[in-house]
Amino acid sequence: MIPLRLPSFAYRTKQALSKTYILDLIKDKYVLLTPEEWVRQHILYYLIRHLGYPKGLFCLERKIQKITTKYRPDVVFFDKYGMAKMIIECKAPYVKITETILYQVIQYNRQLPVNVIVVTNGLTHFCWQFKKERGQFEAIHCIPTYQTRL
Secondary structure (H helix, E strand, O other): OOOOOOOOOOOOEEEEOOEEEEEOOOOOOEEEOOHHHHHHHHHHHHHHHHOOOOHHHEEEOOOEEEOOEEEOOOEEEEOOOOOEEEEEEEOOOOOOOOHHHHHHHHHHHHHOOOOEEEEEOOOOEEEEEEEOOOOEEEEOOOOOOHHHOO
């Protein structure tokens, strides 16, 4: 896997049937190591170890359903009361972040409103925070730490 613009960490992998698996930091079990999973594990490590987010408040690939449409954001962070606070969409490093991907995340937010949206391919990161006083999302330079209480 290629180096990302996220902190490296001592990840654990294993081989089985000629495939590589990585230990998922949240589920604490091995999952297939795809380029997207490589990005997801690195962003989770960054959030937990560098920004102080509690590991137990993340949910991975949570299904959100509205009538006939199903959504499955890569990562959702909840507060201790079970309220969704952040959606993180991870793409493989070779995937360019486009308007189509941003539209996908906007659809997630319509079904599961949050304060912070992050989109990353591990090389390029975009982050927006909802500003109540303006009633809209604004681009921010970095993901807020957990201590800022989203």
